[in-house]
Amino acid sequence: MGRAATPPSPSPDWAFFLDVDGTLLEIAETPADVKVDTCLLDLIAQLYRRSTGAVALVSGRSLTDLDALLGLPRLPMAGQHGLERRDMAGRLWIHAAPPAAKCAIKEALAPALVRHPELLLEDKGLTLALHYRLAPHLAGYAHRLMTRLVSTTGEGLELQRGKRVVEVKPAGIDKGTAIAEYMREPPFLGRTPVFIGDDLNDEHGFSEVNRLDGISIKVGNAASCARFRLPNVAAVRSWLATAMKGWECRT
Numbered sequence: 443m444g445r446a447a448t449p450p451s452p453s454p455d456w457a458f459f460l461d462v463d464g465t466l467l468e469i470a471e472t473p474a475d476v477k478v479d480t481c482l483l484d485l486i487a488q489l490y491r492r493s494t495g496a497v498a499l500v501s502g503r504s505l506t507d508l509d510a511l512l513g514l515p516r517l518p519m520a521g522q523h524g525l526e527r528r529d530m531a532g533r534l535w536i537h538a539a540p541p542a543a544k545c546a547i548k549e550a551l552a553p554a555l556v557r558h559p560e561l562l563l564e565d566k567g568l569t570l571a572l573h574y575r576l577a578p579h580l581a582g583y584a585h586r587l588m589t590r591l592v593s594t595t596g597e598g599l600e601l602q603r604g605k606r607v608v609e610v611k612p613a614g615i616d617k618g619t620a621i622a623e624y625m626r627e628p629p630f631l632g633r634t635p636v637f638i639g640d641d642l643n644d645e646h647g648f649s650e651v652n653r654l655d656g657i658s659i660k661v662g663n664a665a666s667c668a669r670f671r672l673p674n675v676a677a678v679r680s681w682l683a684t685a686m687k688g689w690e691c692r693t
């Protein structure tokens with residue numbers, strides 16, 4: 443991998459797309475263990491105000507989960523890798539998916555969860571995530587199991603790998619499609635998109651932002667098609683906060 447390029451300082455006329463876990467929030471042992479601090483909520487609120495609303499979270503979590511976690515019911519957010527999306531007017535857009543295959547996979551997973559109680563199944567509504575962070579030695583097992591279930595039972599579904607997680611989701615919709623949808627609507631329309639993410643599911647978002655000649659930023663040093671890098675969550679927050687200080691006289 444070449445030397446990581448530091449992103450240019452952000453501008454208030456960009457469109458800000460932000461991943462959540464591993465980008466704005468530190469990774470925790472389980473999805474419910476993440477800690478949301480008031481500094482983060484202030485940062486998002488400030489960015490939203492100063493960019494005149496051009497901020498959206500683009501996450502693998504469900505919108506219900508994000509709302510419970512962050513308590514920002516008016517903020518545009520795409521959940522479940524773009525399958526559900528709240529726009530700037532608060533309207534909800536869902537990519538409908540037949541529930542039968544997902545239900546069949548959930549049922550088929552039940553014996554494995556009994557045999558390995560350290561595995562955690564997160565049913566997000568349209569997607570299913572099998573977490574093995576509490577049992578990393580089960581990584582191979584979890585991936586083989588989900589691969590087999592998708593190929594035998596999961597018509598119209600695909601696998602999405604992530605940090606100590608393997609998910610099944612309806613095929614063809616991802617964070618890239620969510621960003622493309624936002625970019626066709628105000629207040630995002632016509633702006634330079636920036637997308638910051640840390641995980642494999644963010645690669646679709648990076649590709650879309652690269653296609654639009656925007657700013658794609660990978661958090662961490664794993665392989666990525668993103669054009670820029672920031673080392674960690676603290677660096678993401680500081681990159682945004684420092685830039686906003688410089689915007690003070692402009693807003």
Ligand SMILES: O=P(O)(O)OC[C@H]1O[C@H](O[C@H]2O[C@H](CO)[C@@H](O)[C@H](O)[C@H]2O)[C@H](O)[C@@H](O)[C@@H]1O
Nearest residue numbers: 462463469470471472473501502503575605607
């Ligand atoms: O797209 P994101 O907002 O980054 O969401 C990706 C997944 O995040 C969550 O799982 C990850 O974070 C957990 C908490 O730090 C961690 O325990 C887990 O190992 C990670 O994979 C969330 O639970 C998933 O639904 C998201 O898809």
